[in-house]
Amino acid sequence: MTQKADSRVTARSIADDLRDQIRDGTLGPGAALPTTRELAEHYGVTMKTVSSGVDLLKAEGLVVGERGGRRRVRSDRPITWNLTRFERGRRRDSAAMDDWSTAIKEAGREPAQHVEVATLPASKEVAGWLGVEAGTDVVVRERMRTVDGRPFQLSTSYFPASIAAGTPLTEERDVAMPGGILNAIGHPQLRVRDEITVRMPSPEESERLALPPGTPVAQHVRVGFGELAPVRAMVTIAPGDRHILVYELEV
Incomplete structure (x- = not known):
């Protein structure tokens, strides 16, 4: 995961970065996303901002939640x-x-x-x-x-x-x-x-x-x-x- 250089990181920019990683295979089908705390530390933002960014990916159907709060990249075989x-x-x-x-x-x-x-x-x-x-x-x-x-x-x-x-x-x-x-x-x-x-x-x-x-x-x-x-x-x-x-x- 590449550290964002822009200090004005938003939920949207976090979603954009994670989406790019999903599309290029860095985060493959079924892969677990880093925890909210890990992402917050990486991007230098609050956990609330991270959660909002991940929610955007969930709304797009790219990420699914599991019991216990872990989020994973969708792994359906079409x-x-x-x-x-x-x-x-x-x-x-x-x-x-x-x-x-x-x-x-x-x-x-x-x-x-x-x-x-x-x-x-x-x-x-x-x-x-x-x-x-x-x-x-x-x-x-x-x-x-x-x-x-x-x-x-x-x-x-x-x-x-x-x-x-x-x-x-x-x-x-x-x-x-x-x-x-x-x-x-x-x-x-x-x-x-x-x-x-x-x-x-x-x-x-x-x-x-x-x-x-x-x-x-x-x-x-x-x-x-x-x-x-x-x-x-x-x-x-x-x-x-x-x-x-x-x-x-x-x-």
């Missing part, structure tokens, strides 16, 4: 989510794992999905995605996706009840079929349309995904179309610190 390959062409679904879980497994990580199912009236937004009247019954499959035991995605799929009723889509468990469930029940997705929004999470999303303060999320909406109409709308909330989103396009 996943690379290739949205071009996801659910495309020769899907990787099997009887044991769907396309998403298979991709995570192939990357050497451990996937799991925890499923809840309900039949609800479509909101105006969901109705717009599915091309139905607002209030029409839709089957909702909400999945908490975890990687190595940690929450990584909230993924909620909406299906017209006329398509999903009486099929495995209504089963409250992690169901998978070769080629995908929609294909297996006679309603294959022939094309998809993606919408991606980057935003701050809601309080519920922050809690369920265990997000540190200041962590944005990507909201990925994929609408799947059959021959005549949409057959599914899937909304995935992906924490920005745990994902690298990839598209591969021919130009």
